[in-house]
Amino acid sequence: MANSRQLHLRRDPFQRPSLTPGPLGHNDAASPDSPRSFVGDTPGPLGMKDHGDPNIKQLSGNVAGLGGASAARSRQPKPVNELSSEEELVKDPRVKALLDVVAHAEGAGYNTMVKGKGSQPITDFGKHPNVIVTLSKSLKSTAAGRYQFLHSTWSGLNMPDFSPKSQDEAAVKLFKRRNMLKPLLAGAVEQAIRNGNREWASLPGSPYGQPTRTMKELLEVYTRSLTRWSQR
Template identity: 35%
Template sequence: MLAIWPAYKSLFRFAQYPIADTQRDRTFGTAATVRALISSDALNGVSRIGLGKPGACFISGVAMARINESVAGGANVLAFLDMIARAEIGPAMMADPLADDGYRVLVGSLPGNVWVFTDYDDHPFEKRKAIQYSDGVYSSAAGRYQILVRYWPHYRDLLGLPDFGPVSQDRYAIHQFKERRALDDIIAGRVESAIRRCSNIWASMPGAGYKQREHKLATLLGAFEQAGGRIA
């Protein structure tokens, strides 16, 4: 995991206090700047929300990914994107309207205490910065597919992504499928094989081995079908 400045150890303790109403610069290192993460202007627009009601994340047969189906490679690719989002973020947080179907969610969020960023211009974390969201656990994961900042610049430039918006996040994830040689499996409906190939990227997948909660294969297959995917 990435190193973090000492003041960040208080990040989620600050979250229980009222949102700061002053705008501060986008730097790290003091309690004041950690508190600024709760303002809408700090850190590419990070804020804390506790609004919206948990509800159904998927409408049967309808994928929520924003990229065009033909550009993505078909309905199965969209369904696989939705499956990952459900595994990484969960239906309750994705259902919050301010989470924008998960595209704005930051690592460490919980249902009823969701952290989002509000600026899609770029990845919300500066290079080599991270959140300590539990004892000894650090991460810079952000967005629907929990993209780490250390990988973002490379793929942003490789794919010519204009921003960190929903379609850019979708394209990033699909490129990961290609790199893991899983895209053909996804398109053909060989979902179990695709999950196996992608498990080293997303910690929520079975067999990932990152000492985080892993979903059962049956749960992911159900989410894939619920999002409109077809299993071979």
């Protein structure tokens, strides 16, 4: 290999790969450590940035990592604000965590009707079940789903069905209505929760006279959920 430079000085480097595995041609195609799928094109100074042609598709190892940062950025959720669509907002880990807070406070899942006489698991998610459940002699309710939507409330949200996806996005619509998103996205989680206490009677400070969760408990739920969703 000592004479390889003299043998090929007059050859077009784009017609034949470099045969110099040493420092000058480091990482050229003829290097015993180079993958055979690479050609020895050197777009920069001689021996530098070999295999760096941006048109090369057969990348592997550290070379493939050159585009890793861009790929990772492209997988990040788009920045959102309180005016973003429900579809975009529901992907944000902070919004997901607040949805978990409300579901925890209400003690409900996607198939849950309010507990009382006449309550049963929801099996048809084509529409709000609109079952009148008797809670006491003086109180009846149609609350249903993970966020315990009353039928009258649900009817005004114009959702296509009662699927989990629709329930999540409908709850985000209520977040908007109750000004919960702006403080949430600014980091004022406690204020966001308090702003929703006229929509959900289980949230701290609710004026409806029903049992409520403590703020400490709900902030702990939020923190755990945010950690989980941020890692996905």
